[in-house]
Amino acid sequence: MSDSRYSYDENAEVWPYFAMTLLSLVLVPSTWKATIRAIQSEKDYSPKFENGYRPENYDEVEKFRVKNRKSKIFTKTNALIALGWIILIMVAYFIYVQETPEDLKRFDPYEILGIPYSATDREIKSRYRKLSLKFHPDKIRNLVNTTREVMEAQFVEMTKAYKSLTDEDTRKNYLEYGHPDGPQPMKHGIALPKWLVEEKGSPLVILGYGFLVGVALPFVVWSWWSGTKQYTKNGIHTxxxxxxxxxxxxxNLDNVTFDSLIRLLANSQEYKILFPKIDKDTVYDYLLAYLSREKVEDEIKKLALVCRSVTILEGMLDIAAAFKNVALVRKIISLTQAFAQALPPESSELLQLPIIDKERAIRSGCTLKSLFSLNAKELQNLLGISSGEDLKVARAVASQIPSIEILDAFFKVPGEASVTPNSIAHLVIKFRPVYAGCTLPPPDPKDLEEVDNDVTIKKPLSTNDIAPQLQPIYAPYLPVYLRPKWTVLLVNPRENKTIEHLSTVTRMYTDGKVSTYKVQLSAPMPDQTGQYRFLVELKSNAYIGADAVRPVVLNIEPAAKVEEIEDDISDPEEDSIAGAMAQLRGGKTKKSTVGSPAEYDSEEEEESSSEEEDSDTDINTDTEDEGQT
Incomplete structure (x- = not known):
């Protein structure tokens, strides 16, 4: 039977568990998300290449980096999560030290009698006999009433425990209902003390409940909803x-200029949220000052704006990819390179080097690779470097800037030797980074082959994750650490458009080994055989002059013909059930091989006459057959 009356949690028997459950439901996912964010933050701040060079605003850049790093760890959200865990630990300790009420304890006859679960009937009876001599009411002498009541209650429990293990009916109740007395009454309780609900505390409870349901919960839901709707999956504001x-x-996307892209960038909503009083023209001036490596009065504000620009440019590139205009995509990537190196777009790659004379470097028309073919004196004159120490720094930076060498690019259908019409293929790119001043041997032809196995056939793109992840780039002017990546463009040169979604290479070997990257093509191959010519481009987001391009030919070959298999299934006989069904459907049948009775008779007569002939004659049929043959 169930008790319909409601009881209050006067002895704090229920509400600690209720509070612990609610806290766990909130804290566990929040802590997991915060931990992932913190780990990702630490990865973003991996050690970068150092060469001793310090730009003019080095102090401000380092100050901003340290502040930005701390802000990702010591946040209000993380503080609330820590406070929640402290409360959860306190509630758990309260539950641990609190004694469980008698009516909430689980009835365990073995525990009550103090015997193991493997005890035999003899051991159970012996144990009960010893306890009876100690706790039987007739054996209790000179005890106060309260102690006597406790001892008597213990004796009753021991008797129930003994019966639940020895008496058949009592044991049946225990096994079925968990108690020797059968079903126990069920209590419906309120996880609050009575004084908090029915006395002076009731207005406080009503007020707290109204605030929780009417204010706090809608605010949390609205904040979450607005947060998910205000930003796209690329991290930019809607x-x-x-x-x-x-x-x-x-x-006209073919005529979009770098200046128009910078002005479009300056009009981003992120800047208005970061600095509500700033206008787009001021943001534009700050961005131009950064690209010119000029210090401004509020250097920290400029760095904060540039920090947001990296994410916005990535989102701008994704939007531009939807228009499939190659010229626009290339310009946005060039602008991304400019922000990484704090240089005007499409600058000379030599300007990435520190302590050089910009005018001399531009007039020289040299590349980073050509620097290592000159002696020290020629380099100092070419780059306008006065001391040997400064020359070492410039060379050290140049040796850390890679250029990509595309060794091969081809289309491949997993498990097939050729690409056939309407097949599903992917683009395979074999490449390696080449650093200035480093001469690599020719690649091993085996490294350029694409060998199919069970893994690559089932998951062709699994090879993209084999190489190690690239470390943050050397960019002394950039206020955030930026991991390099190369955007893969598959271009139709006739229409000057991209024909596939953009993908990025973030992993590669840096020790001269050949890396492999595959792009899963979203559309089937053309339905006609022939050759189709494209361009494969790898565009860097971090370095100027580190891009690569290579033509690739798609050769569609005719599919192999499948030999026709002859049908050995003959037509059904006309007298059979299958033949009748075939005739109803208008199908073909053949005459029955089963003869009529007359035919049987004639066959029997022929057989009998032949036997008579065989008996009258003494001819060796085997010899005759051999003679005939």
Missing amino acids: ITATNIFEKFAKS
């Missing part, structure tokens, strides 16, 4: 994404 899309949709 207003920013809308402005960028509308600008590209209304413009």
Whole structure:
């Protein structure tokens, strides 16, 4: 039977468990998310290449980096999570030290009698006999009433425990209902003390409940909903994404300039949220000052704006990819390189080097690779470097800037030797980074082959994750550490458009080994045989002059013909059930091989006459057959 009356949690028997459950439901996922964010933050701040060079605003850049790093760890959210765990630990300790009420304890006859679960009937009876001599009411002498009541209650429990193990009916109740007395009454309780609900505390409870349901919960839901809706999956604000899309949709994309892209960037909603009083023209001036490596009065504000620009440019590139205009995509990637190196777009790759004379470097027309073919004196004159120490620093930086060498690029269908019409293929790129001043041997032809196995056939793109992840780049002016990556473009040169979604290479071997990257093509191959020519481009987001391009030919070969297998299944006989069904459907049948009775008779007569002939004659049939043959 169940008790319909409600009881209050006067002895704090229920509410600690209720509070612990609610805290766990909130803290566990929040802590997991915060931990992933902290780990990712530590990865972003991996050690970068150092060469002793310090730009003019080095102190401000380092100050901003340290502040930005701390802000990702010591946040208000993380503080609330830590406070929640402290409360959870306190509640757990309260539950641990609190004694469990008698009516909430689980009835365990073995525990009550103090015997193991493997005890035999003889051991159970012996143990009960000893306890009876100690706790039987007739054996209790000279005890106060309260102690006597406790001893009597213990004796009753021991008797129930003994019966639940020895008496058949009592044991049946224990096994079925968990108690020797059968079903126990069920209590419906409120996990709050009575004084908090029915006395002076009731207005406080009503107020707290109203605040929780009417204010706090809607605010949390609204914050979460608005947070998910305000930013795209690329991490940029929806207003920013809308402005960028509308600008590209209304413009002649082939004639978009770098200045228009910078002004479009300056109009981003992220800057208005970061600095509400700032206007787009001021943001534009700050961004130009950064690209010119000029210090401004509020250097920290400039660095904060540049920090947001890296994410916005990535989102701008994704939006531009939807228009499939190669010229626009290339310009946005060039602008990303410019922000990484704090240089005007499409600058000379030599300007990435520190302590050089910009005018001399531009007039020289040299590349990073050509620097290592000159002697020290020629380099000092070419780059306008006065001391040998400064020359070492410039060379050290140049040796850390890679250029990509595409060794081969081809289309491949997993498990097949050729690409056939309407097949599903992927683009395979074999490449390796080459650093200035380093001469690599020719690649091993085996490294350029694409060998199919069970893993690559089932998961062709699994080879993209074999190589190690690239470390943050050397960019002394950039206020955040940026991991390098190369965007893969598959271009149709006739229409000057991309024909596949953009993908990025973030892993490669840096010791001269050949790396492999595959792009899963979203559309089937053409339905006609022939050759189709494309361009494969790898565009860096971090370095100027580190891009690569290579033509690739798609050769569609005819599919192998499948030999026709002859049908050995003959037509059904006309007298059979299958033949009748075939005739109803208008199918073909053959005459029955089973003869009529007359035919049987004639066959029997022929057989009998032949036997008579065989008996009258003495001819060796085997010899005759051999003679005939």
